Amino acid sequence: MNGKIDFKGRTFKWRTSFPDSFKFECLKCAYCCGIHYPTLREDEALKIRRITGLKLQDFIEPAFMPVSINDPYQYQIKKDESGVCVFLDKKTRLCRIHRDKPLICRTWPFQIMFQYPEIVVDVFYSCYAIASGKARRFRTDFSIEDLIKEMIECNADLFLQAMSLQKTFQEKYLVSLDDEAAKLVCWDFIVERGIEDFNPFNFKALISSYQKKVSE
């Protein structure tokens, strides 16, 4: 799947990292509520505090892997003593804050990656429906386009900053590499995108295919 999306006067291409034949449907097993550590933004944490009456420290803790101090996802939801999310009802396997759960929980197992010039929609293969092969169709509560829109709108600064940094990086990166390293970067890029019209034995052509695609 792929397409284009408009955001703040600019158009970005997007694609999924999985093929059109990919199958996913949530089996409501709640496995993900034990294995992933949902990070959340300040507004999401404050909303949960308001609706539950809990103190922040009762349900959040510093995230294991914040990207930088400017990353809005500095905290994650805590696990209980048995290792599952503190908001999971273990009897019913339902989320006790379902209507107000963070974006990351609403969209899991999907995530988006900013890979200038594209937005790539990726998936966590540790989701039980996917790992077990029990999903029989592709069904989500949202369209892939809506998922991307919501994720980039909620993280607008981070998104634009990441795209701009990667643009600079990709435009200048090859210049700083030796031939062998540059070849590998181009090769990975071209193979990952399934580009067919390139000649891997012609190094200059390989680099120029990469540069052409990056600037499109």
Ligand code: SF4
């Ligand atoms: S692990 Fe996958 S199938 Fe199970 S509840 Fe989470 S998203 Fe749904």
Ligand code: SF4
């Ligand atoms: S907030 Fe809800 S959906 Fe998210 S991990 Fe916890 S129980 Fe699961």
